[in-house]
Amino acid sequence: MRSLAIETRALTKRYGRRTALHGIDLAVEPGRVVGVIGPNGAGKTTTMRVLLDIIRPTSGEVRVLGLDPRTAGPALRRRIGYLPGELALEGRATARSLLRHYAELNGGAPHARIDDLAERLGLELSRPVRSLSKGNKQKVGLVQAFVHRPDLLVLDEPTSGLDPLVQQEFLALVREARDAGQTVLLSSHVISEVQQAADDVAVLRAGRIVDVSTVDRLRAAARRSVRITVRPADRKRLLARLGEVPRLDDLVVTEVDGTTVVHGMLGDGVAAFVAAIAASDPLDLVVQEPDLESAVLGFYGPGRAEPGEEAGR
Incomplete structure (x- = not known):
């Protein structure tokens, strides 16, 4: 193993x-x-x-x-290839000579490998590192991290x-x-x-x-934004059924152009949600696919921090 x-x-x-x-x-x-x-x-x-x-x-x-x-x-x-979060590159050496020096310190790498990575990232190797912009210095850091595989x-x-x-x-x-x-x-x-x-x-x-x-x-565990549109006559029935769906909350009801629109946030109760709206004859349904950001933000919501917590960067 x-x-x-x-x-x-x-x-x-x-x-x-x-x-x-x-x-x-x-x-x-x-x-x-x-x-x-x-x-x-x-x-x-x-x-x-x-x-x-x-x-x-x-x-x-x-x-x-x-x-x-x-x-x-x-x-x-x-x-190990390491790129620090605060990369400080100064001096008169060109990007090419500096990268060759780094490669030798890490056991060596073909010069063609440096040229290939620089071309892919759009890095001009002939310029002194002190004259490079922040973005181009970051490219130098990336090349030195990847070059020796x-x-x-x-x-x-x-x-x-x-x-x-x-x-x-x-x-x-x-x-x-x-x-x-x-x-x-x-x-x-x-x-x-x-x-x-x-x-x-x-x-x-x-x-x-x-x-x-x-x-x-x-x-998969993140909450999805959902929007259901029904006729006003179906509003009461829809809301009653949605009230039985687990992990469906933040419901907001609005009237738009003669229809009733219900917005909410749905957790993992997808099957119950589908069953609830199926009985309400929806005119339209939008379920937004959750992304990683919506999943992670839940870890930083109100009440997540513990008293006296301190941390470093």
Whole structure:
């Protein structure tokens, strides 16, 4: 049996009296793309820095590619491609020479590989890195992370500063990495990007993992927006039947052009909902397919935070 690509147990990080990570348990299978979702301050960057031994945990266990990052040294680092969330690139070196230097530090990569990735991302390699825009510096960071085909990619807010076309090319690179057996840990607060790229999602809130699931399961559990249009004469019967549907709430009734329109939010009571409206002779029915964002936002609604919670970035 293959070991996990990433495993943490009761991972905790404190800064004095402030707790950034509250006992995180995370298991990432090899060859999976895992999106770590959460608002700023949820603990995404802190988790990634602990995994890479940039900072040390206060307590708990960490394994990356089966090894303890605190003792594995450069041999483990060469198997990882890392893009930090705050990428600082300065100096007179050109993007090409800097990327070749990074590739050598990570065990080497063909120069043609650098050229290919740069072309796909629209990066001009001949320019000094200090003259590059934020978006182009981000492209340099992406190339250095992907170029040596690492076993594990750890990408912190990877599409920051990228235009939509380059974002799509980045997502293609992630899918290719997964198809090649590489593991990807991708943090983002842009939920739509995670939905397109990830197999699994870990939802962080205030330094705690509040859910780990596949993208499909989270979407299936999300509430759907529904709209039913009936004749005014059928209004009373419809509302009576809808009152029997589990997890159907936030009902709003309006009169539009001689019809009655009922809006609501539906959870997993789909079969009961269909049976209810079938008996009401609807004129129109719209059910909006739930997306990952609507599923995840439920973890950050009123009453979710615990008293005294504090977290890190």
